[in-house]
Amino acid sequence: MVKSRYLAIVPAYNESASIEYVVKSLLSLPLGLDVLVVNDGSKDNTARLAGEAGATVVTLPCNMGIGGAVQTGLIYAKNNGYELALQVDGDGQHNADEIQTIVEPVVSGDTDVAIGSRFLSPKGFRSSRIRRVGITIFKIAIYVLTRQLITDSTSGFRAFNSQAIAYLAAHYPCDYPEVEVVVALKRNGFRIKEFPVRMKERQGGRSSITPIKSAYYMVKVLLALTISFFRPPEKPAGKV
């Protein structure tokens, strides 16, 4: 069944407006990716459109949130022996042609995890003001906890090598994933590097994030981060 050694994981919840475009642009890359759309209990026809566009589709019977969806993809990647897994948002914010930017450093062994950061790039969409405030606070928190500067911790444009896949398939912080994953990976000895990418505004559909939710979310993430610091590191499944 496995054709490629690289898997692109696209978590999607009600992304019927953009999913076809995302899948097709990923499949058209010269890298020869397999594309797995994790349909997170969508109420629209995201699954059908993704399948018709040529993706493998795994449908979660109920909505689990981005963390549970991405982890499902990582478990699939681990079970099918992929060497590298990419995470790409289903809303079309990421440029498929920039995938090489985060794939290359992982393939060359330069890092275990590569994150595409919109803030390292001089151009492109920057997201709303309130969201940027949140990202700045996360940046400080992550720096305090890990001594590494991560400029775009909420970025959903990432590449993982097989050790990181194995680790995250077993221990993915599902509640507040993007930021917590960074801290969990660092705490367990993985190397993380950021690379500049441009981001676009959503190609369609609606973001699931509202201002009040964002504030609540931020408090919860900061709490989760602080607590995670007091946990002993787990042994990464791939590095035993």
Added chain:
Amino acid sequence: MHLRIQIIAIVLSVFVLVAIFELVRKRKLREEYSLLWLFAGISFLALSIRRDLVERISAYMGVSYGPSALFIAAFLFGALLALHFSLILSQLAERIRILTQQNALLGLELTQLQKKQNSTESKCAANVAECGETETE
């Protein structure tokens, strides 16, 4: 008056204990979750039978008004129970996550297998020799 409230309290606590026992017996309540309730019922029964216990315990705790010690105990029990439930809920959420993911991945595997089977079946129809080969697989 005192006797009457004592009788009511004893009857009530016995009723609670019997109700919990019945729930467990009918498998509507799991044994592990009934422990806290049984403990509460038994303490309530003990306090109803030996009224002086409340006074003694509150005196020991330095509480001058006996019933307020009882209120504190009741409140603590409620809080403990709520914590216990949050704990169980967290466990359940974790298990549901794993089940949901496995279920989804199994569903995908099933559709892939069905597709594979369909394609071998259609190959069979076209080429009998190949069909024999796949059957012995």
